[in-house]
Amino acid sequence: MSELKPSPDIDALVFDVLGTLVDEPAGIRAGIRQLAPGLDDFTVEKLLALWQQHIEREQRRVCEGDRAYAASDVIDLEAARLVADAAGVEDAAAVAELGLAGRRLPPWPDTVAGLARLAERFPLMGLSNASRTALLGLNAHAGLRWHQALSAEDARAYKPDPAVYRLAVDVSGRPPERLLMVATHAWDLRAAQALGLRTAYVARPVGDPPAASDRFDFHAADLADLAAQIGA
Structure with missing residues (x-):
């Protein structure tokens, strides 16, 4: 369930990949x-x-x-x-x-359909610690649909280094607060939040659940639930 009232002021979605979209x-x-x-x-x-x-x-x-x-x-x-x-x-x-x-990581059952649904309304970006080459193979194997796939390799860093999240901000050309970071790892969302991005936690069996002190914009059971909450 969303903690905050859904807002139309989202220009693009930024997805963690490992764990969030693939097992x-x-x-x-x-x-x-x-x-x-x-x-x-x-x-x-x-x-x-x-x-x-x-x-x-x-x-x-x-x-x-x-x-x-x-x-x-x-x-x-x-x-x-x-x-x-x-x-x-x-x-x-x-x-x-x-x-x-x-x-060669398998997608979660809701991943492919969920991305397709969200892509009908929003530009979608992947933001992964996987290298550019690994991300290409992973996307192809799992059938992930992106408008842009960004690798931490371009920042020569790993999340949660702020430089990685800046890749998404720079590529989108939009202010951080107009981007929604989607992840199953609370540590990932906290780092994005620190840079000004809005945040959506998606529950996965392998994720890092939010702490009681976390205040993310959305909490979703899966991508279909997230799509419903943000009006996709």
């Missing part, structure tokens, strides 16, 4: 199973956590200035090597294939 853990989990088909469920989940922890840590190090910028392709391949080592897999080709798992 990232499911795609990486599938890649791990392809790497080592004999693994039991418990081990797969441990390796998935290892992957996620590496990605989060290294992106945070970039944001904090402890590591020079490296595109998501580089960090994903590092994660793939860690997972392969833990699984006892030495096949270089299999490791490289796992490194591309982030380009």
Whole structure:
């Protein structure tokens, strides 16, 4: 349910991609199973956590200035090597294939239809930490419809660095308050909000739910619910 009264003063929607529109853990989990088909469920989940922890840590190090910028392709391949080592897999080709798992993430059931509905009224922009190349493959695999897909690679930073959100503001040519940032990660929305963007939280099983202190403009169960709330 929306916390604030819906406003017509929205010129474009800016979407987080990983987690918000695609099921990232499911795609990486599938890649791990392809790497080592004999693994039991418990081990797969441990390796998935290892992957996620590496990605989060290294992106945070970039944001904090402890590591020079490296595109998501580089960090994903590092994660793939860690997972392969833990699984006892030495096949270089299999490791490289796992490194591309982030380009084969399945969309949530409401994603494709929801984007199509919203695109009838608003310009849609994707804003992802995925590299330009990874984002191209991901968009094609998941069938995501955009008017513009923006990669954090263009800012040589990772969300929640303000430089990433400025990409959307600059490309849109509109004031931040005329843009609606849509994400399932509360930390993502807080960073966009700090730059002046309006915010919409969409609930996903893998998201970062809002805290009691968060004041986002919209709270939606899915993209159809969001479309209804903003009059699309």
